[in-house]
Amino acid sequence: MAAFTEAHVRRWRDQGWVLVEDLVPVDEIDAACEDLWRHYPRPDEFHAGAGGERRAAFLGGADDRNLFRSASGGDRGPAFRAEQFLGRTLFPFGGTGALDRLVVHDDVVAFAAAALGSDDLRLYQMAVWAKYAGVADYEQPLHQDHNHSIVPPRSEPGWWHLEGFLYLSDVEDGVGPTRLVDTGRSAGRLDVRPRPPADEPELYAAEVAAPGRRGSF
Secondary structure (H helix, E strand, C coil), X not given: CCCCCHXXXXXXXXXXXXXXXXXXXXXXXXXXXXXXXXXXXXXHHHHCCCCHHHHHCCCCCCCCCCCCCCCCHHHCCCCCCHHHHCCEEECCCCCCCHHHHHCCCHHHHHHHHHHHCCCCCCCCXXXXXXXXXXXXXXXXXXXXXXXXXXXXXXXCCCCCCCCCCCCCCCECHHHCCCEECCHHHHCCCCCCCCECCCCCHHHHHHCEECCECCCCC
């Protein structure tokens, strides 16, 4: 049976986001992750200084991407930083193909179809994103990812966009899970530019974390 319910679908439509726990079985996630190590060092390798060129891609040079760099003053707080985007790899991912197939996993597609109210789906972007403790301050300002498609977003059935994060590792409260604001709390804001805390303190007060174990969406 599918891990999502009609309540998940209603929440996504009413509030703009939902956490579907254990949407993809853990054993399938773990098997697919074997393909990750073609692109990234395993966490224990990374923090032990191993991993060769795969690790070196996260280190940077004389610029602001140095590993474990200290942040101070204006560096603190939500901001877009170049080093946040290290470790992002676009589809296809190669290897056994198991990681590629997660993109169109039956349960992910079923939820997308139910949420969007259509079986006529278009997938326009897919990536895996590795994040290691110490590489960057990953905190970003609240924002909408309106730049992920060249098609203007529309808010009626048949034209909705769905952006999803499938967790490939356990994402706990202490490791910076994605944070979101219900659309009921952000309604009426037509400006899609990033929102700094000083400009929108009530939005930041309303944000909630979405932790989940691997396989959650």
